[in-house]
Amino acid sequence: MKHYDVFNGDADGIIALLQLRWAEPRDAELVTGGKRDINLLTRVPADAGSVTVLDISMEKNIGALSSLLAKGVPVVYFDHHRSGQIPDSPLLDATIDLAAETCTALLVDKALDGRFAHWAIAGAFGDNLLRVARDKAAQCGLDEAQTAFLQELGTLINYNGYGATLADLHIAPGDLFRALQAYPDPFALLDDPASPYYVLKAGYESDLQNVAGCQPAYQSRTACVYMLPAQPWARRISGVFGNTLANDEPNKAHAVLIENPSLDDAVAQTYTVSVRAPLAARTGADEVCCQFVTGGGRQAAAGINALPFDQYDAFVDTLDKFYQQLL
DSSP: OOEEEEEOSSHHHHHHHHHHHHHSOOOOEEEOOSTTOOOOGGGSOTTOSEEEEESSOTGGGHHHHHHHHHTTOOEEEEEOSOOOSOOOOTTEEEEEOOOTTOOHHHHHHHHTTTTTHHHHHHHHHHTTOHHHHHHHHHHTTOOHHHHHHHHHHHHHHHHHTOSSSGGGSSSOHHHHHHHHTTOSSGGGGGGOTTSHHHHHHHHHHHHHGGGTTOOOSEEOSSEEEEEEOSSHHHHHHHHHHHHHHHHHOTTSEEEEEEEOOOSOTTSOOEEEEEEEOOTTSOOOHHHHHTTSTTEEEOSSEEEEEEEEGGGHHHHHHHHHHHHHHHO
């Protein structure tokens, strides 16, 4: 019977699965998508033999998870997003840690006793866990140049996951996972001019030029909101741009909004929203976003897939008031 690997298409999900499959190779059907494509367990058929799930919210996939368990399908689950009530089933092997200072790649790294620690560091950098990643790099004896490369690598893989559709991405997440499997040593990417690293680096540097000089649409003592245009480059850069803003102003919450493309003028127009909690208090991003219908995420970083235009003011007010009470 077929095994399914289900994973978020961002740096954390891809790098978590890379570590697992280097340690435990197996033939598997890949189920993934862009970073915000998280209802992935619904794509796993009921006759699956077994499933591994990485870096997608259990809370958002609880119906499909419960259905698989009820049909006798064993599931291994690693994640750090909101979980809701974890099913009590002998078929579920769940490693869930909601702490703001961890990520799925680090949870897998711990389970594998650090066998691919350099990649786990890149995963932590990709999730903007800069202090944690640097501390782990120091523990591994990496020098400044090596640490800087892993930070860039994690950032690039994470950047590649953002887009309204797979057409927005430079490399589809499943294809990127397969390409990176050839590099158990991440530093080998530097020596191969045809490696995915160079493809993503060129795209990132081009997109980054477009946000230079971008000014906030709203700002206060505790929150800052940016609007980017409805363009593929903006959708690709939005997550990394949010991380950069958070790092530059650690005492503020940040949100990046982009108008969603619409194929039907009759459909209410909406924004995609990326929220970063202040680095000085890495909490609450999920609480803010989950007050809106399509919101979700984790304490330090969360988002809303479709915020109606007429709820923009309510969102800004919610974001600002939440952090006014906290900071």
